[in-house]
Amino acid sequence: MNKKNSENWVDIENEYYRELKTIVKLSTLTIAEKKQQTIILNKEFEQVKNLLERYLKEKIDEQYDFTLCRNSLINDILLPELANRFDEKEFLKEFQYCDQLYVKEFLGKLNENYNLITHFLSFNYTQVVYEYFVRFPYPKQINYIHGKLNAPINKVNFGFGDEMDDDYKLIENIDDNEYLRNFKSFQYLQNSNYKSLLDFVESDQKFQVYIMGHSCGLSDRTMLNTIFEHPNCISIKVFYHQKEDGTDNYTEIIQNISRHFNKKKLMREKIVNKTLCEPLPQIQLPLK
Numbered sequence: 001m002n003k004k005n006s007e008n009w010v011d012i013e014n015e016y017y018r019e020l021k022t023i024v025k026l027s028t029l030t031i032a033e034k035k036q037q038t039i040i041l042n043k044e045f046e047q048v049k050n051l052l053e054r055y056l057k058e059k060i061d062e063q064y065d066f067t068l069c070r071n072s073l074i075n076d077i078l079l080p081e082l083a084n085r086f087d088e089k090e091f092l093k094e095f096q097y098c099d100q101l102y103v104k105e106f107l108g109k110l111n112e113n114y115n116l117i118t119h120f121l122s123f124n125y126t127q128v129v130y131e132y133f134v135r136f137p138y139p140k141q142i143n144y145i146h147g148k149l150n151a152p153i154n155k156v157n158f159g160f161g162d163e164m165d166d167d168y169k170l171i172e173n174i175d176d177n178e179y180l181r182n183f184k185s186f187q188y189l190q191n192s193n194y195k196s197l198l199d200f201v202e203s204d205q206k207f208q209v210y211i212m213g214h215s216c217g218l219s220d221r222t223m224l225n226t227i228f229e230h231p232n233c234i235s236i237k238v239f240y241h242q243k244e245d246g247t248d249n250y251t252e253i254i255q256n257i258s259r260h261f262n263k264k265k266l267m268r269e270k271i272v273n274k275t276l277c278e279p280l281p282q283i284q285l286p287l288k
Helices: 009-025 031-061 066-071 074-078 088-092 097-108 128-133 168-172 184-188 193-201 218-228 250-258 264-270
Strands: 118-122 140-144 207-212 233-240
Touching: 009 031, 009 168, 009 218, 066 128, 074 128, 074 207, 088 097, 097 233, 118 128, 118 193, 128 140, 140 193, 184 218, 193 218, 218 233, 218 250, 233 250, 233 264, 250 264
Parallel strands: 118 140, 207 233
Antiparallel strands: none
């Protein structure tokens, strides 16, 4: 892996998969040579994973005070009725007409003793998500789907997860587990996190997805497709990053989201348009 200008961790995961596909497709290599190059690639990727964990522990987890997140405006986004800016008529615009009656009935139950569950699907390896929502007043599930630092049962899951890619079947049919070593799907089965996600998605409640800080890149395509195209998912709302120069990444995120849909009409129906979305509040965490 020689590429050095990757900007995000998801870029590294994508680059790993591109390298793996290149090896598999090289007609100039023998089967033994392909296997050997894949072993080398996996060892290099293991080094990257170790460096990632080391960086997160030493430069992030041990350096910053996450408790400031507890007072973040993100809770105001998730609880607009508590922030005294709730407008039901505007909120209903985020859903298709056929789902608006369900949403109105749902809103009427918010102040009742209602079994409302919010499932926080965290792609972050640190405790930041817990700190953001520790004071969230409704029942919640925090699911560290990709693992958590210093958690032996829920180890960091860093790899690739696009089994919808045209070339995945080619790799799978090699019938050698070395080529599948760094696919996320097999790590998901090491604990109950993915099962918890499926239990939530498959429940008898419809849900809206809020995208906060996730690029929705291809390395999580299989999982995101399962969520986005599910009949219970009735809306996908993006909280984009507003830059200092006034530009933002809303369009980039929805372009990425579109790649997780097989049914493009469904994608256009579910994604909330930008006029109904807003920037994600930014905070600077203090050092410990």
